[in-house]
Amino acid sequence: MKRIIVFGGIALALIAVLIWFGKKNSASPIEYETEKPFKATIVKKSVATGKVVPLEEVEIKPQITGIIDRIIVEEGAIVKAGDLLATVRVVPNEQSLQSARGRINSVQIQLNNAQTQYERNKKLFDKGVISSQEFEASQLSYNQAKNDLKNAQNDYQIIKRGSVGSAGANTNIRATTSGMVVEIPVKKGYQVIQSNNFNAGTTIATIADMTKMIFEGQVDESEVGKLKKGTNIEVALGAIEDKKFPAVLNFIAPKGKDEGGAVQFKIKADVSLDEEHFIRAGYSANAEIVLNKKDSVLSIKEALLQFDRKTEEPYVEVKTGDQEFEKREVKLGISDGVNVEILEGITEDDEVKIWNKVSKDEEKKEN
Template sequence: MKNFFSTIVIIAVLVGGFIYLKKGSSSETTAADDLAQRDTTAEVQTKDIEFVVTVAGEITPAEQVSVRPEVNGLISELPVDVGDQVKKNDLLFALDDKNIRIEIEQKQTQIDAAKLQLEKVRRIFENNRKLFEDNLVAKEEYENSQTDYSLAQNNIERAQKDLDLAMERLEKTQILAPFDCTILTRPVSSGQAVSGSGGFNSGTEVLTIADLTRMIINAHVNQADVSRLSAGLKVDIQVEAIPGLVVQGQVERIAPQATILNGIKGFAARILLTEIDPRIQPGMTANIKIPVQSAAEVVAVPLGAVFTEYNETLKKQERYVYVQQQERFQRRLIQIGVADYFFAEILSGLNPGEVVSLEMPPQEAIDELAGEAGLASNQS
């Protein structure tokens, strides 16, 4: 029985090994076929290269305000609705001012009465002062009249301040547009009670207004790309909700400190739309293409053809290509200029029409390095 199980195990191992070898042979054949079908060389060509940084952001008005009253009250007038366009100093809404006007009348009456009282005690004080100078009235009576006169003056000042405050509150019942704007939201209705902003109370939001003639995009630029950006740089903006629409914009400013968004460290950038299409609305998503570097009609190769190696003598990184020469490859020193995600501009070392390898050739197929002496002498 023991020999029987041993025989079964041996057969299983042999069969498994055969299947594994067959599958391995098939995988190697497939990999070889894929390698044979893949391009391993590329021709040096002349083309335009443009390095573009692409970021996404949300379109928002450059100036947007949440309108809240400064005093408590009932909304008596609300002549605007969502979508309305309003001019600067037009009425946005008004609060019922009946109680404040009654208070103002009462304060004015108090001031008038206080003025009469002031005039009365002033005459008494002036009279007692003359009598006191002639020793015809006691010092205590003179000082009492002087105190009454000072109190009457203070009463008028206090009443005037109360009146001024009531007048200010009356002015705050009329809320006017601070600039030409469009009504974005109106969460309340006429007749509704609202609270004023002040202290720890933010107040009731009655309207949200914005200037839709100036729109911006707040974008987040990866820290690897931000060094290539600067204020004033022109950009192309594609609005996702409007297929085919491309408008112009400009980098307005870049934050001086990095932030982390969705786990990626970068810098906040404010993009101003210098061209406004009436179909663009706040909240739409936009893709911003920022052309950082460009070169027209230059000698170029795919990035896959460029190899980098550290030169111990010159103490710097140098770039090479492997130029095909029949069945062999010549390693040649190059200098590159503008590069995008696919191609690099060749400043020296190659000519259009030459063929370069896209992968490292076998060591035995590589000829000695060419071009190093010339470049080194130019840099010295």
């Protein structure tokens, strides 16, 4: 009984194997489809990433060191040259203040002495005791001493109040150009430093002409050699969908910078704005730059190309009969990543094998 069961199992296994081989051999062979070359316009583009910034941007800095007392305008305000932006309250340096007071006292002593000599010499000159030259020398010293005292007093007022008189010329921060206030990096109570030969000074406000915008971006070293000044490009902004702004390339950096192992070159382009959209400074942007363009050239899809494993030369398989193909080497032109120009190797009448198309059975398995 056991032998019958064993032999029966073996027989069933053999039958199953024979059925599987029969189905496999009866499966239809792979049938390849073909496509014909076609005429197409191929545009090779380079995309530069960057942002849009104002062409003219001015930083307003104080002429004195002090503390922000008032901020008159807000970010986004339109101002004209000369408009008041903020006021600064002077906090005098105690050492400088004491030094200025000491200079006033010193000059006052000199003035008192010069005045005494002048009055004495005047009496002597009126009596004819001294010459006019000696009298004029004492008069000059007296006038110089008066002028020195006035200058010392002005210096003291500048150190103490920031200006001479009540006009507040230095404490009032005014716009030096017309435009929009795009940034106010300080607040009331902030301490600010004046601009001088050793310090750039504290920026109180930044004013820009928002009607003139430029694109600033970077391109890779492999493509910078193909760019030319005056090239028309299109700028797409991340904040504005389905809209591209025309621009003209006007600057290509003569020196690149190493960023993450790749050398990048800065480019700039004048952007043409419209009245419909308000472009804010700092919008992220992509610029499409046409490197090469060919109209109505013989083309195929890049997916139809194959490459020889030994020579790495491109080739396609051309139909010669029913599911029969021959290998043809081709010479390629420009490519846009989807279609590629064919210079030599095939004609418009040839049928090219679609060698990498997934069959319906394979699609079902993947699903």
